Amino acid sequence: MSASAARLGLVGCPTCRLVSRVPPAEAMVCARCLAPLHLRKPGSIRRCWALLLAAVALYVPANTLPIMYTSSLFGSQDDTIMSGVLFLWGSGSWYLALVVFFASILVPLAKILGLALLLVSVQLRSSWRPAERARLYRLVESIGRWSMLDIFVVALLVTVVQLTALAAVRAGPAALAFGAVVVLTMAAAQSFDPRLIWDPLEEAHA
Amino acid sequence: MPERIPEALAAPKSGRSLPLVWIVPAVALAIGAWLSVSAWLERGTQITIHFRTAEGLQAGKTRIKYKDVDVGRITEIALANDLTGVIATAELVKGADKLAVEDTRFWVVRPRISGSTVSGLQTLLSGTHVAVDVGKSTQRRRLFIGLEQPPAFTTDVPGRQLTLRAEDIGSLDIGSPVYYRRLQVGQVAAYELDNDGRAVKVTIFINSPYDRFVSANSRFWHASGIDMALDAEGVRVKTESLVSLAIGGIAFATPLDDAEPGPIAADMVFSLHRDQAHAFKNPDRLADSYVVIFDQSVRGLQPGAPVDFRGIVVGEVAAIHTQYDPGSKKIAIPVEIRIYPERFTSRLRGGAKSGRLGRDGKFVAGLVERGLRAQLRTGSLLTGQLYVALDFFPDAPHARLDLAQSPPELPTRPSALEDLHATLVSLANKLERVPLDQMATNFSRSMQSLDSLVKRLDTELAPEARSTLAEMRKTLAETTRTMGDASRTFASAEKSLAPDSALFAELADAAREFGRTAQTLRTLADYLERNPQALLRGKAEDAR
Numbered sequence A: 001m002s003a004s005a006a007r008l009g010l011v012g013c014p015t016c017r018l019v020s021r022v023p024p025a026e027a028m029v030c031a032r033c034l035a036p037l038h039l040r041k042p043g044s045i046r047r048c049w050a051l052l053l054a055a056v057a058l059y060v061p062a063n064t065l066p067i068m069y070t071s072s073l074f075g076s077q078d079d080t081i082m083s084g085v086l087f088l089w090g091s092g093s094w095y096l097a098l099v100v101f102f103a104s105i106l107v108p109l110a111k112i113l114g115l116a117l118l119l120v121s122v123q124l125r126s127s128w129r130p131a132e133r134a135r136l137y138r139l140v141e142s143i144g145r146w147s148m149l150d151i152f153v154v155a156l157l158v159t160v161v162q163l164t165a166l167a168a169v170r171a172g173p174a175a176l177a178f179g180a181v182v183v184l185t186m187a188a189a190q191s192f193d194p195r196l197i198w199d200p201l202e203e204a205h206a
Numbered sequence B: 001m002p003e004r005i006p007e008a009l010a011a012p013k014s015g016r017s018l019p020l021v022w023i024v025p026a027v028a029l030a031i032g033a034w035l036s037v038s039a040w041l042e043r044g045t046q047i048t049i050h051f052r053t054a055e056g057l058q059a060g061k062t063r064i065k066y067k068d069v070d071v072g073r074i075t076e077i078a079l080a081n082d083l084t085g086v087i088a089t090a091e092l093v094k095g096a097d098k099l100a101v102e103d104t105r106f107w108v109v110r111p112r113i114s115g116s117t118v119s120g121l122q123t124l125l126s127g128t129h130v131a132v133d134v135g136k137s138t139q140r141r142r143l144f145i146g147l148e149q150p151p152a153f154t155t156d157v158p159g160r161q162l163t164l165r166a167e168d169i170g171s172l173d174i175g176s177p178v179y180y181r182r183l184q185v186g187q188v189a190a191y192e193l194d195n196d197g198r199a200v201k202v203t204i205f206i207n208s209p210y211d212r213f214v215s216a217n218s219r220f221w222h223a224s225g226i227d228m229a230l231d232a233e234g235v236r237v238k239t240e241s242l243v244s245l246a247i248g249g250i251a252f253a254t255p256l257d258d259a260e261p262g263p264i265a266a267d268m269v270f271s272l273h274r275d276q277a278h279a280f281k282n283p284d285r286l287a288d289s290y291v292v293i294f295d296q297s298v299r300g301l302q303p304g305a306p307v308d309f310r311g312i313v314v315g316e317v318a319a320i321h322t323q324y325d326p327g328s329k330k331i332a333i334p335v336e337i338r339i340y341p342e343r344f345t346s347r348l349r350g351g352a353k354s355g356r357l358g359r360d361g362k363f364v365a366g367l368v369e370r371g372l373r374a375q376l377r378t379g380s381l382l383t384g385q386l387y388v389a390l391d392f393f394p395d396a397p398h399a400r401l402d403l404a405q406s407p408p409e410l411p412t413r414p415s416a417l418e419d420l421h422a423t424l425v426s427l428a429n430k431l432e433r434v435p436l437d438q439m440a441t442n443f444s445r446s447m448q449s450l451d452s453l454v455k456r457l458d459t460e461l462a463p464e465a466r467s468t469l470a471e472m473r474k475t476l477a478e479t480t481r482t483m484g485d486a487s488r489t490f491a492s493a494e495k496s497l498a499p500d501s502a503l504f505a506e507l508a509d510a511a512r513e514f515g516r517t518a519q520t521l522r523t524l525a526d527y528l529e530r531n532p533q534a535l536l537r538g539k540a541e542d543a544r
Helices: A044-064 A081-090 A094-123 A130-160 A173-191 A195-205 B020-042 B242-247 B276-280 B362-369 B416-433 B436-496 B502-530
Strands: A010-012 A019-021 A027-029 A068-072 A075-079 A167-171 B009-011 B046-051 B063-066 B069-079 B086-092 B105-109 B129-133 B143-145 B159-166 B177-180 B183-193 B200-207 B219-222 B227-231 B234-238 B250-253 B269-273 B288-294 B306-309 B312-320 B323-325 B330-339 B372-380 B385-392
Touching (some): A094 A173, A094 A195, A130 A167, A130 A195, B306 B330, B312 B385, B362 B372
Parallel strands (some): B177 B250, B306 B385
Antiparallel strands (some): A027 B009, B177 B183, B183 B200, B219 B250, B312 B330
């Protein structure tokens, strides 16, 4: 039966990758490069929760406030993410609507829910389906950057469409919130220590 | 192998007790809350506007604009409960709620093309919007009735609103121009029928600074259409402008002799005249009624027809009645006329009050004594329009003005045409008295004797005349024969006198001989003149 490094009293240096034995002290540094060493990411769950809650807090204005102001000869308009999706759907570009809906609404929501699930399960020291949860974690970490699609669109339009009199596009407050949501969820995923998924299993075996 | 793994170094514990990481969600919450709160704060006042139709309005899209600045938008459109219109719920932006006061007006800006103006064309591209005219009241209000037409003037335009009273609206419409010296200075803002339905109340708005040219004495008239006048100076055509020709208009002016333009009372109502001449006519404040009774047909006389004194219109026909007089069993036609005594007043002679036909009627009674009579006259032979003429007929039969009657009756005199008619009738009567039968009998008798005379001539004279004629014909034949002989004689004479005849040649020779003889004689005569002695001595030898 496999055992984790921590259980064997070993710790790896995240910087120079030197494996050391855990000394009988509360804090330790790498014997070779003097980088701080931890058996598990310190405060991983707490930090992850904090970032996740921040993301949730900003997810609401990101979806309710306008992300983009468009003013043209034909009148001005402000769009939320959802109204953009509905517009695309209504104008027949249902595939684009799906892409935007998936990347801008579903993915951040899925990330938030996934991370919340991981955190809760780890805190409950659950041994439920660790392999699937590990796969979920990898998924959450890898799809993070794709949520920036909307921000890219807005940033492009704002810089390209500036025909003062004819048409102008400005970013709305939701763009800021939405960007923050994406960054915060990525940071939360980074701060999560996936080793925590396996710890309860090891204890159960022991 | 674990023995060969080095041991990590122990490190002093970091003294961080407060986990900084919780600042992140705190900040995020704060930002989120701030965004939400600010969005909520920016949510302005909700107002409700009733429109007749939602044409061009879109919930969530249609803007409310004041001076072309977005001040809100329509958030919801619903049918009114009684289905007579639509109720648009609008949200005014933060700070624009002071627009929503008691007398604020809302209307939908659509492309509009009326006679004088084209407006709202930009909405063709940008879609309709709702425009606001902010009222002056301070009383807040949440429920409004949207206007169907854009108001002719907005509250913030300085100027003055006036009320005119017109007999009819003519071709005026909201927005029709108001002219002062042919300059457009305002427009018609509204019109409505008077409460009693007898006149139209037209509300006009005169823009500042032209509103100071309006005084209590200003005259207003319809400037629609063309005013054509034919007079001694020729044909004159007058119109304010082509626009007013098409859509009507109002012009006004203030009389020049209006030295002290009085202030206009707030509830003053001006009257709108039908043309300029009418507007500038002195208003008739006094009117005296009289009745004139005509014995003739009044066909062509209408209420409103002029009453004229030697060419000056001094009144008008008020009414035409018929009256059966049971005493004389006759039907008379009393015509009620109204005379404006002020038109007799003369401004030339300082006392503008003098010359007025006295109110007590004694003055008129005096005039009647001196022969003042009313007479029906034809104004135009073409149309047969009649008018009542007042004039003096000193030879008219005596009449008196009965001042006890109300209205008093002015004596009349048959009209000139009627006089002519009477003359013709009397002429016909005289003709009738002529003994035409007798004259005809005499005439036929004369004709008979003439006839017998002709017959006698025929029988007695004709045969003799015939024999005379036959003899004459014979004589003529003989004469013709004689003439033939004569012509033959002439022909032979002609032949012997022809230039190539022997007689002519001999005559020519003789003439030549005679000429030569004459020459010789002339030579002899010359010689004898120069040498008279030759008669005695004979011809001398030439001295060589």
